[in-house]
Amino acid sequence: MPKIFDNIENHLVQGLQNTLEVSHRADFCVGYFNLRGWKEVAAGIDNLKDNEGNCCRLLIGMQKPPLEIIREYFYKTEQGIIDNQTASAVRKQLAQEFKDQLTIGIPTEEDEIGLRKLSQQIKDKKVIVKLFLRHPLHAKLYLLFRDDKISPIIGYLGSSNLTLAGLLHQGELNIDVLEQDAALKLTKWFEDRWNDRWCIDISKELTEIIDNSWAADRLVSPYHNLSQNCLSFIPRSPCWFNRI
Numbered sequence: 001m002p003k004i005f006d007n008i009e010n011h012l013v014q015g016l017q018n019t020l021e022v023s024h025r026a027d028f029c030v031g032y033f034n035l036r037g038w039k040e041v042a043a044g045i046d047n048l049k050d051n052e053g054n055c056c057r058l059l060i061g062m063q064k065p066p067l068e069i070i071r072e073y074f075y076k077t078e079q080g081i082i083d084n085q086t087a088s089a090v091r092k093q094l095a096q097e098f099k100d101q102l103t104i105g106i107p108t109e110e111d112e113i114g115l116r117k118l119s120q121q122i123k124d125k126k127v128i129v130k131l132f133l134r135h136p137l138h139a140k141l142y143l144l145f146r147d148d149k150i151s152p153i154i155g156y157l158g159s160s161n162l163t164l165a166g167l168l169h170q171g172e173l174n175i176d177v178l179e180q181d182a183a184l185k186l187t188k189w190f191e192d193r194w195n196d197r198w199c200i201d202i203s204k205e206l207t208e209i210i211d212n213s214w215a216a217d218r219l220v221s222p223y224h225n226l227s228q229n230c231l232s233f234i235p236r237s238p239c240w241f242n243r244i
Contacts, residue, residue, distance in 0.1 A: 002175040002177065003015070004174070004175055005158065005173075007168060007171070007172050011168060012166070012174050016044065016144075023048065023144040023145055023154075024054045024146060025048055025049075025055060025144075025145045026057070027056070027141075027142075027143040028141070029139050029141040030061065030139075030162040032060075032161040032166075034161075034163035034164060036114065036164060037167060038162070039110060040167050040168070042117045042121070046117070048126065055126050055128060057127075057194060059137075059194055060132065061139060062137055098205075099213070116216075119211055122206060122207050128203055129201070129203045130194065130201050131200050132193055134196055134197075137193070140160055141189075141190065142155065154176060154183070155178075156175070156176055157177055158173050158174025158175060
C-alpha cells in the first residue's frame with residue numbers, strides 16, 4: 001500500500017529528505033517553483049553522489065503568468081507549438097518572475113543560505129533547471145534513484161509543488177510510488193518531457209538572478225535601502241548578513 005503524505009500526519013518534505021539521503025540522483029517535475037522553497041531539499045541534493053550524471057534535474061512546467069498569457073504563447077500557431085522568438089520571450093518573462101519572487105517578504109539568514117546553495121549547486125552541475133514550453137504542465141512528480149536491488153526508484157506523485165507551501169503546509173495530497181513497473185513508466189514520462197525540443201535550460205538565468213540579489217556573497221553598505229521600498233535600515237556596523 002502506498003504511503004499518503006498530506007502534510008498533516010506525514011509531510012512530503014520529510015519523505016523527500018529521507019529518500020535523498022540514500023539516493024544518487026533525482027528528477028523533479030513541478031508546475032510551480034519557488035526559489036526560497038529550495039532550502040527544504042538543498043542539503044539532500046548535496047548528498048547526491050558526485051559521479052558523472054548524478055544530479056538533480058528540475059523541470060518546471062508553469063509559473064506565474066496569467067492563463068490568458070499562457071494561451072497567447074502556446075496557441076499562437078494552428079499546431080499550438082511556439083516558435084524560437086516566442087520561446088525566448090517566455091524565458092525572459094519567467095526569469096523576471098523568479099526575480100520578483102525575491103522582492104517579496106523580508107529576507108532571512110535561512111533564505112540567504114538556501115539561495116546561495118542553489119546557485120552553487122547549479123554552477124557545480126549538481127542541479128540543472130529546465131522550463132517546459134510545449135504546453136502548460138501542471139504535473140508534480142519527484143523521482144529518486146538509489147542503489148537498491150528491490151526498489152531502485154522511488155517516486156512521489158500528487159499535488160505538491162516545489163514551494164514552501166507545497167512541501168510543508170496542509171491542503172496537499174501525495175503518495176509514494178514503490179511499485180517498479182509504475183516507477184519506470186513515470187521515469188519514461190519525465191525523460192520524454194525533459195528531452196522535448198521546447199524544454200529549455202534556464203540554469204544560467206537562475207544563477208544570475210540569485211547572484212545579483214540580496215543573497216549574493218558580497219557585503220553592502222549598512223545604509224542601503226531594502227528593495228527600493230523606502231524602508232531604510234538603521235545604521236549599524238557592516239557584517240556578513242548585510243547583503244542585498
